Amino acid sequence: MTARMDECFSKLAEQNRPALVTYFMGGDPDYQSSLAIMKALPGAGADIIELGMPFSDPMADGPSIQAAGLRALKGGQTLAKTLQMAKDFRQTDTDTPIVMMGYYNPIYIYGVDRFLEDALASGVDGLIVVDLPPEMDDELCIPALDRGINFIRLATPTTDDKRLPTVLNNTSGFVYYVSMTGITGSALPDTDKVGAAVNRIKGHTKLPVCVGFGVKTSEHARAIGASADGVVVGTAIVNAVAGSLDDSGAATGQTVAGVTDLVQSLASGVRSARLAAAE
């Protein structure tokens, strides 16, 4: 596997704090603004970057991420450009792990081998492909692991103890626990339940468990981060981008600043999570 992911989590373990995992949509609203957002994320406190690959039919995403994907596609984003974005980012940042997240069809059409080769060359550390459950591991998961790219799987409240081993098999990097059934951008779930679920998953794996879906504020991040190894924020960041655009949908001076303000605030939540838990 690429070393960046493991190094990132061991560094955080030393600091006794959870990771802040930030999702944004590649190419939203245009390539240059999006690249500027990506470059600003680590400085604002993001530990791991999830780089969204836009898809026309994002079946597990709510209205915010659907709209972000459509903005990116309208702005001319393609999978080739999303790979290029990772490569451009790596010119100035060689430490922050990059996880590409999206749906399978664009990768399938790009060609699995070609995609993995280009992803590796662009400094990508992991993949999250929403519509590839373990039953479909031959498609992309196994070839990715063979090349040393992490394949990060989603576990959900419907993943019971019987199914969990299937989901964790062939998972690497971290486990992404989707804290509720539903689409991205829904309401925050009960944090006690999330804590119990994280412990349940940890009983089955040594991998870090990051929790996402519903985290919007610094307080959410702190509450979730008390039990999880990482807190994933996506919709809130995408909404910050959307809120900064002008009437024609173009980026403004607030586009990068809006995201960094939010991420700084989330980062302070994450950094105080264990302190709060210890109180």
Add this chain to the structure above:
Amino acid sequence: MNTSVNPNSYRAGPDEEGRFGIFGGRFVAETLMPLILDLQDAWDHAKSDPTYKAELDGLNAHYTGRPSPLYFAERLTEELGGAKVYFKRDELNHTGSHKINNCLGQILLAKRMGKTRIIAETGAGQHGVAAATVAARFGLPCVVYMGATDVERQSPNVFRMKLLGAEVIPVSAGNGTLKDAMNEALRDWVTNVDNTYYLIGTAAGPHPYPEMVRDFQSVIGQETKEQMLAVEGRLPDLLVASVGGGSNAIGLFHPFLDDKDVRIVGVEAGGKGLDTKEHCASLTAGAPGVLHGNRTYLLQDGDGQIEEGHSISAGLDYPGIGPEHSWLNDSGRVEYVPILDHEALDAFQMLTRLEGIIPALEPSHALAEVIKRAPDMSRDDIIVMNLCGRGDKDVFTAAKHLGVELSS
């Protein structure tokens, strides 16, 4: 990859992974995976349970009105001057199309699984009406997702669904057609996993839907076989059916797939022409890809983004097709051809005047292909076409295209 499919039969698929050759599969979010596995389990038990079969047979006979007639279209045959044309009259079913065959099978399954809420997607509204109908019959609440464009052009069916007690939710994402309705239904299912049964209307989606829907619709082909043997003493020479997602077609075709002397043609929506972007001919003009839980032929661009289709018929307006059709296409067993909007509209009018049957615009595509082929065939040859829906819902659309203004 394809180990359990018997190469000597076209009827043995899918394999245990839900694959027809490279097509099919289970490309869904992890949240849905346990549900899909539960469904498969329930379906495996149900299909070998005589009580389940008896209940479904009883409903098919007394609620739907099966078997549907196999009708010799005498005047159309005379007019075309070639092969004898028969219609399998699934438009005479309760609710006006073949969709009820599948809905009854699935609602019985939903009951067995203890589900208390039904969701469905619909294009033309025929499946939505059938789903709302069975939900009413079994006393379950029903939510139907329908593209906003379709809500507008199929208003009679929208009203019908509401009368039946269903909630119709217009989906304005994308072009507001069937693809977008299916995305939204999947989002609902991901959110309401505990109590909800997703009643998919066509032979597509993640395994086991393509197999299950095909099996429910195969009653069409089984009856056709028996009726044809009784009337003509032999099997037909040619089967023709329209293909959107492809459930009526697979229902007619499947029982005949291993009868090598029976030629089989599926008719896709050619829209305004395959040289334009406004068509829905996934097999003729698309490429294999992954959408809505299965690998199949899709209309898409070079980046793997799904394109919006177009058809005069809302029921064919889908950029994909059931995975078994993709496999039958690649294996060469079934031939798939496009028919243009205006050809379908001509056929629609011809049948109305010659036989006194107003067909839906979906089977009007199949009819247009029959009209092309029958004159070149011998008078001893026999064609069976699946007349899978009636055209009452389409009179407003037809009037608009024919330049007639109806006050609604």
